[in-house]
Amino acid sequence: MKEKVVLAYSGGLDTSIIIPWLKENYDIEVIAVSVNVGQEENMVEVYEKALKSGAAKVYVDDLSEKFVTETIFKAIKAEAKYEGKYLLGTSLARPIIAKRLVEVAHLEGAKYICHGCTGKGNDQVRFEASIAALDPTIKIIAPWRIWDIKSREDAIEYANKNNIPITVTKEKIYSVDANLWHTSTEGGDIEYLENEHQNHVYKKCLPLEKATNTPEYIEIYFEKGIPTKINGKKLSPVEIVKVLNEIGSKHGIGVIDIIENRLVGMKSRGIYETPGGTILYEAHNILESATLDKEALHFKQMVSLKYGELIYNGLWYSKIREAIDAFIDETQENVSGTVKMKLYKGFIKPAGIFTENALYDYSISSFGDSELYDHKDAQGFINLFTLPLKIKAMKKINKENKYEDIS
Template sequence: MKIVLAYSGGLDTSVALHWLKERYNAEVVAFCADIGQIESLETVRERAVRTGASEVFVEPLTDRYLNDFALPALRSHARYENKYLVAAPLSRPLIAQRMVEIAHEVGADAVAHGATGKGNDQVRFFTSVTALDPGLKVLAPVIDWELRTREEELDYARKHGIQVSVGKENPYSIDTNIWGTSIECGELDDITLAPPARAWQLTNSPQQAPDQPRQVTIGFESGHPVTLDGEKLGLTELVTRLNAVAAQHGVGRVDIVESRIVGFKTRGIYEAPAATLLMAAHEELEAIVLDRETLHHKQGMAARYAELVYYGYWFSDLRRAMDAFTDSLQGPVTGEVTLELYKGSFAIAGRRSPFSRYSGALATYEAGDTFNHQAGAGFAYVWSLPLTRPAAGGQV
């Protein structure tokens, strides 16, 4: 039997690699997607080899991740429960997609992941793989094995000489990529306490952020971020640079008690410095270039889009249809937005677009006002008619 394992080098997948070999007498191919995580991927490769992988794929997929997954989510303003920018959920369909491709290339019978039974990822991986190749078996060793606690996993790792970086001094479950970082477990399970300073991985605290504000200007062409402070950049370089600036100023932190797919609440903290600013800027441009009805309809779709991503329904017809609608609106989403960053927060400091629908002459209350106020009075009369109640005798 040959199995392709989504391998991160962390506790769960390192133990899973060894356990799969033992349980199924299998050849295990480890696959790690390089999507801009902060861990050393050379270390991940070496750990996979030492743990017994027959072959290791560590592939640079950051461009594919940003362009094919993060960018559509940005344009759709995907925030799960109005807070979480779904960095990890966006990576799962890409990882699943590449796992299926590798399984076909190497002739594997199954794919496997390191998600737990009560986690979101076991649903996302199963759903994505099933959508792409329902004939592939999806194995979930962390669900199937006899190890019931993280301490038992650590004992298993020590017994079999598996090197891991999790222990009492590092109790967190951390998932990182270029779009954002997820941190769970440890002291974070106590929702009555603020996150410890050591839990944050990327961003300065507001207290440690620079004392002087910093302005950044993001330019878009047809909804695609293309410039930072006037310099034309590829998407990966733009996000990388913006991450550094925003993180320095403490921007992009989220602390949320969220509703998991499997039904209960969990607490996570997230860092998405660049994504936070890009989404705010994109929203600001849409606000000035889209007409009211289109804008409001698209705003209403955002929460549903985020749910589809979070629930693992990336490869659904509905998500594709929503992307087609959003893509059709992106032509005029062209221009620049300036944001001012200061100690963990930011504000819009300016916006401009050649397709702006804003008219100063209509909006002003000063000299030069071109609005027909008499027409406004008639409009108010007509607008109120649906709310008019019949008078006694049935006459309006």
Template sequence: MKIVLAYSGGLDTSIILKWLIEHYGAEVIAFTADIGQGEEVEEARVKALRTGAIKAQALDLREEFVRDFVFPMFRSGALYEGYYLLGTSIARPLIAKHLVRIAQEEGAEAIAHGATGKGNDQVRFELTAYSLKPDIRVIAPWREWEFVGRPEMIEYAAKHGIPVPATLEKPYSVDANLLHNSFEGGVLEDPWAEPPEGMFRLTTDPHMAPDRYEYLEVEFVGGNPVAVNGEKLAPAALLAKLNEIGGRNGIGRIDLVENRFVGMKSRGVYETPGGTLLYHARRAVESLTVDREVLHQRDGLASKYAELVYNGFWFAPEREALQSYFDHVAQTVTGTARLKLYRGSVITVGRKSPLSLYDKSLVSFDEKGGYNQADADGFIKLNSLRLRVRAKAQPKD
């Protein structure tokens, strides 16, 4: 039996690779997606071969990740439950897409992943896999094996000589990509406990960030960011640049208890420096260039879109239909936002656009600008009509 495993080199997938060989007698092909983890990618490929994989592929998917997944998602303005910029959620359909492709190319009977039976990632991986290849076989060891938790897995790794990054003293799990780092599990499972010092990787502690303002300009064309401080950059390089700028200013840390699709609440800690800057910058440009009713409608639909991405429905028709709408709205999002950064905070201090709907003469207190203020009297009376009728019919105490 041949199995293609989505392999990160972390605790779970390191154990799974060996377990698949022992339990299924399988030939395992390890696939590692480079979506911005850095040196971990090549380390994972080498480690997979040493652990028993017959083949190990490490593919650079950074440009595809940002261009075809992150940027389309950001065009929607999506936030899950008001905070989460969906950094883990948006990476899963890309990984699963290539997992299925490699399985077809290698003639593998199945794919496997390291997502637990309690989490969201199992849903995201498998919904994607089934949408792309309905008859694919998926093996999810967390739903089959005898291990209860990570302490037993660490013991198993030691027994088989498998080096793993997690320890009993530092058992939280880390997921990294170009959009964010996420931390969960272990010591973080107590929602009252503050994250350990030194846990964060992308962001400086705001208290230790430079004690001065840093100004930043982000330019958008047709809904997508294209330049930082006047420098034109390709998608992956642009996001990396913003991560660097946001990270040194301590921007993008959030700590929340979120509602998983499977029905339980989960505590997650995230750092998304570049994504946070992009979110604020595009809101600034949108405020100039998108019609009021369209913007309000877009924001209303964005929460539904965020749920679809979070729950794993990237390749579902309803997400694709919403994407067409968001892409249409984003066509006018052309312009530049100026942000002021300081110790974890992002302040919008300027925005400009050749497609701006802002009319200074119309809004100014010092100019008439073709607006007759007396017209507001009838506007207010018509809008208050139902309120006045109700007040007469149902007088309050």
């Protein structure tokens, strides 16, 4: 009886050629697992393509809901961004996919899991770290680290040689990762820093030149940091992201062009489109600014940076991530209410905060008189606050005077 390998199968260039390559180089049965996390592909075609490419069995699972509730919503509450910009679209999907790969490996009695990640990318670490955390006995096959194919051009030639249908060409050689949350585009002319990225790379967003000329107001309601309604209408988690993707797209919101520091040590450039996510992060940030006290907010901002790094580095299934979640959940107890925003030509403008939990108090923050705050109180506070500065300055003056007396 042949050994089995579970392949993370997307139907793209890399995983399409891996099936025949595995059969050529291993006496092994290939079980393809295709996880739908909202990438808007025809999953029936993906299923049939895997079988035609030589898979013995194919699993197709829609885990979009889990993707949103188990990773995306946690990231929103934490406002996790990698290097202050990237909303972690690829990174957040990997733990969901990896968990399903391990589940199928257990169902099928497979000792191996195979992925199509390159040896230069972050995803190889994310998949393998998650798999190791869930079942360290499973062995990994990573073709890009061992086969003779050295480039995407080589991969295209291998696919053509084996009559494997692909959509990538040597002219349009971008590497694209898409899901419900985002689309990332890398490779090709984007790899040259002197090149402006072109509008044809966009998959989710309209370029600013084609964005609507009509501003739009939207209202998002949060319950303990989790979005539940748009414009007063309660929607499912997946519907919330889809609706905001559509709204954000037509206003050209959510496109970033960044150079990031990969986990494996090199820098890379990517074009990321996250229209709905950008709106949700901004709305959450606006609401949190009104409902979270200064010390908790400032400490959470530091924690958010670490949380983003953990997600980016593939450490979702780690104790520290779970511990940070506990802290984040505590900070979200009063992050409930509605945020109104104006969207226009790539910009998001706050247009109103409606919450019973606001720590902002007009009677105190206003320039007018207040029972809880007397303008005269500021003098004593400033005297105490500036005391260390005064002491330092006095010491410096005394020292300089001493030297002058000696001379």
